[in-house]
Amino acid sequence: MIASVHFPVLQIVLPLLLAPVCVLLRGARLAWFTALTASWAAFGIAVALLLDVLAGGPISYAVGGWNAPWGIELRVDAANAFVLTIVAGIGAVVMIFARESVEHEIGNARAYLFYATYLLCLAGLLGVTITGDAFNLFVFLEISSLSSYVLISLGKDRRALYAAYQYLILGTIGATFYLIGVGLLYQVTGTLNMLDLAQRLEGQEGLRGVRVAFAFLTVGISLKLALFPLHFWLPNAYAYAPSAVTGFMAATATKVSIYVLLRVFFTIFGVEFSFGQMPLGEILMFLAVAAMFAASTVAIFQNNIKRMLAYSSVAQIGYIVLGIGMASVTGVQAGVLHLFNHALIKGGLFLAMGCIVYRIGSTHIDDLAGLGKRMPWTAAAFVAGGLGLIGIPLTAGFISKWYLVLAALEKGWWWIAVLILLSSLLAVVYVWKVVEQMYLKPAGEGAGRTEAPLGLLVPTWILIIASIWFGIDTRLSAGAALEAAKTLLGAG
């Protein structure tokens, strides 16, 4: 019982402290086991927090007993409890996947470094999500970013280094912009606690400092969440990172940044200011629609399937941001819901690619010929995930699109609804291109049946089955997303 009071802080501290333990243990197996324990414990805590919050309302935790607004406050409400569950859940499932995948792609000699950085990254992402302090958020953002640069650079392909470098530069610019924005706000209000900031900003909207802070925060966060056209860093980073890293990052890193967007614009600045006085809604929606079409079109022409999926992520982020840009309860609900659903779908797809890399050693479309026969379970997982990406009914992707279209119609923007549905046609093309290659092209000479080991297949299928499960039974996901949307809009 005593421990449960400290769940909010344990959520971060556990992975943070176990990361150096991994380094000390050195052995690949031991380090993996430590990381596995840490990530599953974090998942357990996140689920407990979510249940607590849904039942009893927001939880506030003062770190070290220093009360807000002077001390750092960890604050869990419906919005971030939901995101915590997603991040920790994906982190835990990918960790099962990591053992064999990392052994194969990174090697056991350096594996302990991978696990340590992975835990740091996880701790950083969870920290960003759980904290109620704007500066503390920056700290955790840097922890997660710095560790993710390392994780990406562990990729086998030499281009991974350049990708990581580019992400480093742009990520740092993004984080710096965020810090400048927070600094300006501090100058105006003299506080860093988010709720306190929100209160003190009321009536200060006309100040130049606030407006400039707003612009810096918008660009900084857009960069972190890879909102078109600031997505340049993402495709290469995802394409050349190790499989487990791609699976983890694609499902969590951008999602957490989207959460930051929600937090900053809905909680700190408030809906009235962000969407009423500033043209944020229009900008977000314009960029989101551009992302949906431009990135999907690029995805169609990609020959590297990991890169194709990365561009598809940029497009999918467009859907999420589109929902958020509507700034209505249904719209934000749709955005948050798609954040959840897309994490499952894309996580599953990238893990399936990991299985392919493990056996085939390539992600080029030509090398996937006949995969339906060579790796039937992996190929089936890819098809199921691909259907979700298109938004075929009975998959999670359909539920997201349904709510998104409902939200658009609710606003009377039927042409947005039409655009959403049209852009899913593009997804049909790029997914089906792969499906066709896997099932209808004969495999090359001497290619036997070489299914990926269970250690890789099981976590892949966990995510895929989850993505189908939440396409049929939407009570949990849509309900939690609705609560999150209400919390965000109610607070502002």
Next chain:
Amino acid sequence: MSSPILPALIFFLGAVAVGMLRGRAQSAVALLIPLLGGANLLFNVDHGAYWQLGLFDYTLTLMRVDKLSLLFGYLFHLAAFIGVVYALHVRDTTQQVSALLYAGGALGAVFAGDLITLFVFWEILAVTSVFLIWARRTARAQAAGMRYLLVQIASGVILLAGALMYLHQTGSVAFEQMQLDGPGTWLIFLAFGIKCAFPLLHNWVTDAYPEATPTGAVFLSAFTTKVAVYAFARSFPGTEWLIYIGVAMAAFPIFYAVIENDLRRVLCYSMINQVGFMVVGIGLGTELALNGAVSHAFNDVIFKGLLFMSMGAVLHMTGKMNGSELGGLYKTMPITTVLCIVGAASISAFPLFSGFVSKAMVMAAALEEGYDWVWLVLLFASAGVFHHAGIKIPFFAFFAHDSGIRAKDPPLNMLIAMFIAAAICIFNGSYPWILYSLLPWPVDYAPYTWTHVITQTQLLFFSALAFIFLKLTHLYPPELPSTNIDAEWAYRRLLPRVVNGMVAMFAPLDRAMRGLTLARLERIVERLYRHHGPEGIMARTWPTGSTALWVAILLAVYLLLSYV
């Protein structure tokens, strides 16, 4: 509570089993599925709504059983069974599985009680059926399959958009009769129309079906368009637009069918033409007309299936499908020839064959409702059908000049499947009362009008009437049953004169339009590729410096915007 099993579920589960089994066990399970499903429908199902569940705030009805859905249910089980038998020799699990999923999707759509469920199965139909085209594994089939898939998915997307608007407008998702009074219902109408192969929206049929595998085309011809016919009969009976659209559908394919060389493409045109009759019937909306439309859908699935099967057999045995390359096969494929002629007679509505007992109902209804000109066009279309499906198909494939091909009759399972279909054609044509008793509305004049003797006299009456009427008005159509003996002459002399006129008028237009569209499409794709391709501006790996510059520019724009 003994709720019936969801028909689609039997097929979906069966497809999974078929996917995991191989060899004889696979064939046995595939055969068992339609039988099991049929037994479920016959003995375990009463009228009513089952499998209701709540999604979001609405109640979905996965299974709505009434006479209309039940008739299509029986039909699709029958078609699936025949198709499975026909495909038993195929050792391609992809095809077997997707065919069963496809049939399951069609059943799901027919039993759907609300628009959301309908949409779900609508999309399943699209996604599963495309494999029957791709399974041919040729470059042409791949390209055609992708075009087909896009059109089908687009139809689904339009349906969803329409359903959402309809929901917004009325607050209901029920899949019931609708009025064309708002953008929602118009979109739904359009979505159905695409699947139904309305004129100008029909190209996917003639583009994709001829590229399908021999067995795949049999399945394809049975389900997609008939699901659309069902959807129209359910939602838009008595919509006057449908009469005009249906008339156009019945008439325009005739010209294309006559000049087409690929015999399966000829069948595609004739399918559009037959669906035209059904659409007219639905548009007329009287009980007689609707009964006619529905029963004609039933018969069409069987006889069109039979024709596709016989052409599939020819393709399977010879590898050729062009009328100009075939001929003289009757010597070595006698059974196929006879069965094909049964199908041809049925589609041409010979008395004692199935097309006769259903098509006449639509035409009679047209006269009854005072649409004389519709009746006239349909009569012309019937004559056209007889010409291109009744004569051209068997004639070019099995008779005509001897091509020298000495292909044998196809494997036994193909023959059995064709035999079943042929038997149904003759049975329904000679003894239609069982079919009539299944129709959704009472066929009230059946006892005295449709007796065996009177059907005969009626045919004579109608033919005579048509003949006299056309003679008097100098509208004598180029081919009538009496010209079939001189079919060759009709091809070489009379038809060219009429057809060439038509072709000369429409072909350049058609070619120009197609060429223009293709060229424009190519240019668009090329331009897209230049910008979005791997080396394009959108996809290239940018130097870090210029990306950072972009960030700065964007910041400046944001700052500007915050002060506007």
